[in-house]
Amino acid sequence: MTKNRVQYETAYIRMRTLLSEGDPSAEAKTTRFLDAKELIEKYELAVDRREALPSREAIAEAAFWLLFYTGLKHDSSKLKLVALLMTPEIGVSMYDIMPSVVALKNKATTLAESKIAEADELTPLVVKPRIIPDFF
Numbered sequence: 206m207t208k209n210r211v212q213y214e215t216a217y218i219r220m221r222t223l224l225s226e227g228d229p230s231a232e233a234k235t236t237r238f239l240d241a242k243e244l245i246e247k248y249e250l251a252v253d254r255r256e257a258l259p260s261r262e263a264i265a266e267a268a269f270w271l272l273f274y275t276g277l278k279h280d281s282s283k284l285k286l287v288a289l290l291m292t293p294e295i296g297v298s299m300y301d302i303m304p305s306v307v308a309l310k311n312k313a314t315t316l317a318e319s320k321i322a323e324a325d326e327l328t329p330l331v332v333k334p335r336i337i338p339d340f341f
Contacts, residue, residue, distance in 0.1 A: 215291075219291050220269055220273075220287070224273070237270045238270060238271065238274050241266070241267035241268070241269075241271050242267075242310055242313070242314060244264065245267050245271070245307065245310040248264055248267075248299075248303065249306075249307050252299070252303045261299060262291075262293075264290055268306055268310075269291070272284065272309065272313065275320075283312075286302075286306070286309060287309075289302075290302075290306070
């Protein structure tokens with residue numbers, strides 16, 4: 206087994222651990238999604254301003270939650286990006302990888318917004334809280 210394969214398997218174990226530790230309530234999922242989106246936005250701004258970046262681990266976890274809650278976990282390129290972020294042994298420039306992470310955030314946000322709009326269209330007369338729908 207190659208060194209990178211072992212490291213990626215470690216990243217996938219970390220992803221499963223995050224899932225098992227997470228609060229499964231819809232409110233907690235919404236909070237994690239919005240916090241993840243905000244952290245990626247701070248990361249993007251810090252790169253643009255050449256300021257101190259959030260930790261790689263925090264960026265990896267934020268990208269994971271965006272990926273998981275929007276169904277992007279089935280997109281192999283996005284899944285590999287998160288695995289790469291969760292594998293510090295594989296060197297990567299956090300400045301160079303930022304556009305890919307921001308693209309993940311943008312795609313996840315678009316998907317979440319479309320799911321919310323779809324839910325609104327299906328039940329227009331019901332007043333409901335703004336919660337990210339369950340995507341899995």
